[in-house]
Amino acid sequence: MYLREKLITALKAKNIIFIVLAVIFIISSAAVILDLYSVYHNDMETFRTAKAMPSAILFLKIGIILLVEALISNKLIFDATFYSRCFEGDLDGYVEYEDLADITVKKKFIVKLQLLFFSSIYMKNYSLKTVDGKEKIVLHSKTVTCQCQSCGAPVEKKIYFTGECPYCGSSDLFAKVISGDRFYSIKSDFSSVRNKPDYYTCKRLTSKKASSLIRLILALIVLAIFSMYLIDQIQKYNDHDYQVKILLSPDNHLKSFDLIKKDIMGNIIFAGTFVAAFLPISIFGILRTRAIITAETCSKKFGNYPKPYVNASDIPPETSNVKPARKLKKVKSSLRRGYLKNCSLEKNENIVRVALAKQVVKDKCPFCAAPITGVVNDNYKCSYCGNMIMGVVAKKTEN
Numbered sequence: 001m002y003l004r005e006k007l008i009t010a011l012k013a014k015n016i017i018f019i020v021l022a023v024i025f026i027i028s029s030a031a032v033i034l035d036l037y038s039v040y041h042n043d044m045e046t047f048r049t050a051k052a053m054p055s056a057i058l059f060l061k062i063g064i065i066l067l068v069e070a071l072i073s074n075k076l077i078f079d080a081t082f083y084s085r086c087f088e089g090d091l092d093g094y095v096e097y098e099d100l101a102d103i104t105v106k107k108k109f110i111v112k113l114q115l116l117f118f119s120s121i122y123m124k125n126y127s128l129k130t131v132d133g134k135e136k137i138v139l140h141s142k143t144v145t146c147q148c149q150s151c152g153a154p155v156e157k158k159i160y161f162t163g164e165c166p167y168c169g170s171s172d173l174f175a176k177v178i179s180g181d182r183f184y185s186i187k188s189d190f191s192s193v194r195n196k197p198d199y200y201t202c203k204r205l206t207s208k209k210a211s212s213l214i215r216l217i218l219a220l221i222v223l224a225i226f227s228m229y230l231i232d233q234i235q236k237y238n239d240h241d242y243q244v245k246i247l248l249s250p251d252n253h254l255k256s257f258d259l260i261k262k263d264i265m266g267n268i269i270f271a272g273t274f275v276a277a278f279l280p281i282s283i284f285g286i287l288r289t290r291a292i293i294t295a296e297t298c299s300k301k302f303g304n305y306p307k308p309y310v311n312a313s314d315i316p317p318e319t320s321n322v323k324p325a326r327k328l329k330k331v332k333s334s335l336r337r338g339y340l341k342n343c344s345l346e347k348n349e350n351i352v353r354v355a356l357a358k359q360v361v362k363d364k365c366p367f368c369a370a371p372i373t374g375v376v377n378d379n380y381k382c383s384y385c386g387n388m389i390m391g392v393v394a395k396k397t398e399n
Contacts, residue, residue: 001184186360294340295334
């Protein structure tokens with residue numbers, strides 16, 4: 001509801017194209033420049049004025065610009081997705097900058113600048129305003145009712161975190177929410193998803209894990225092969241005995257030390273180019289695989305956890321060697337990448353926790369689950385079950 005889904009999908013496709021083009025431009029341009037340097041390193045004037053130099057430098061600059069733009073865009077999309085998850089689970093329509101700063105481990109002014117920027121590109125349905133003398137994010141939604149599903153008693157937002165209704169002790173929560181002329185509900189579906197770890201992971205997580213591992217292993221193999229080859233060629237470049245052996249070999253077509261060194265330098269450039277390309281690919285692959293493994297291990301814990309929230313100390317791995325802040329950071333990374341779902345990082349009583357099983361059901365009647373469309377009045381009568389939904393288009397009181 002808070003993301004511009006179609007635009008983000010298009011931007012993700014654009015980023016993939018930019019990264020592929022950037023890698024091609026950077027590798028090919030760098031190879032040309034290094035090859036020219038190996039040939040003309042004793043004649044810098046010829047090196048600088050070579051015909052291939054201007055185009056190589058141009059494509060190198062274009063490649064760097066495309067790569068930086070794509071990486072920044074991907075990071076911003078991840079951040080926007082994370083903010084959207086936080087907003088969708090909110091029950092009172094107001095989000096404070098301090099809470100988001102603590103959850104994201106960012107400065108308050110960074111959060112504010114990002115949300116101001118995101119409102120015009122990646123996100124929608126919120127505004128930045130001063131409410132009761134305090135700067136807040138105001139969501140374009142209204143909580144009509146918030147009640148216990150077991151006994152029907154009205155409950156406060158904090159009950160969701162403690163998991164206890166003051167009347168019957170239940171942890172089930174149901175909130176009716178409107179946004180503009182659209183109705184949806186937020187409910188704590190905690191009891192129905194016990195022993196169902198898949199509820200907390202994205203679709204086809206197992207296949208994504210296998211694909212990520214295969215790509216990571218292949219990238220590491222290529223990186224290892226060319227790294228060893230690069231080291232070997234660097235050693236040979238400074239090994240006079242080896243060069244003498246090559247020069248005296250009957251099968252050798254290189255008739256001077258200078259030609260042998262140029263040949264070795266060409267091999268160094270060739271190997272170095274592949275190392276430079278596959279090193280970041282391997283690093284990104286490690287981060288992606290780690291996020292998938294985090295989703296896998298956390299979902300098993302979340303699916304059998306006895307409470308509707310998880311403290312940082314209880315997030316896997318449950319060892320004293322791993323600090324809670326680091327665990328929360330790994331969960332945040334998995335959430336940002338979309339591998340974990342139906343949970344969110346939220347702050348309550350000055351503690352950042354993982355809130356579980358919060359399910360958003362959009363545009364459905366709370367009585368019969370029929371779609372609700374075309375709301376124009378304060379009250380809406382469901383065309384399927386005939387029940388009246390009160391205050392569907394109520395306005396939130398704002399200062």
